[in-house]
Amino acid sequence: MEPQLTRTWTRSEDKVFENSLVRYPEGTPNRWCLIALQVPGKSPDDVRVHYQALVQDIEAIDCGAVELPEYEDDEDDDGFSPRIAFGSKTKREERKRGTPWTEDEHIRFLEGLKRYGKGDWRNIARWSVRTRTATQVASHAQKYFLRQQKSGKNKESKRKSIHDITEDSIDEITEPKSIHPCDPM
Numbered sequence: 001m002e003p004q005l006t007r008t009w010t011r012s013e014d015k016v017f018e019n020s021l022v023r024y025p026e027g028t029p030n031r032w033c034l035i036a037l038q039v040p041g042k043s044p045d046d047v048r049v050h051y052q053a054l055v056q057d058i059e060a061i062d063c064g065a066v067e068l069p070e071y072e073d074d075e076d077d078d079g080f081s082p083r084i085a086f087g088s089k090t091k092r093e094e095r096k097r098g099t100p101w102t103e104d105e106h107i108r109f110l111e112g113l114k115r116y117g118k119g120d121w122r123n124i125a126r127w128s129v130r131t132r133t134a135t136q137v138a139s140h141a142q143k144y145f146l147r148q149q150k151s152g153k154n155k156e157s158k159r160k161s162i163h164d165i166t167e168d169s170i171d172e173i174t175e176p177k178s179i180h181p182c183d184p185m
Helices: 011-023 031-038 044-062 103-116 121-128 134-151 167-174
Strands: none
Touching (some): 011 044, 103 134, 121 134
8 A cells, every 4th residue: 555645734624633532532442533534535544643743742832842822812803813923922021001991982982882782892892992902892891880880889989980981971971062042051
């Protein structure tokens, strides 16, 4: 029998392979045959060799021989794959503190909340609060709703917060006042 030329595995073949590894755990009789049946065009031997390469890669990562890629957050979901940066972060870069929300951002958050509803943080970030990611919007919403919950219990003892601006109060801020000669000023 002629040795088969190995070609690289596609991402979809890898995905099927990984799912099959879970479906047929170690110790399953005829494991490589069962997995090969799931991945079209691959023999049981191809699957076994691919598994051994995977194990070697994991061992290299575990012993520190290979640096893990650093994935940057891709909240905008612009259709492109997440960017990968190799190398380790410096101590200074490791934990970036968030910048406080401005009143304008909060008002735009409330308008987005009214338009898209609670839980649609991605659309609120994409179309209303364009300066923040969906994760940041979700975090802000969590703080906002907690503040609203507590506000009924303890009116006098709380400090002023951006979260005190509610959906009801933005109508007063954003709706233009009618300028009519008969309206009282």
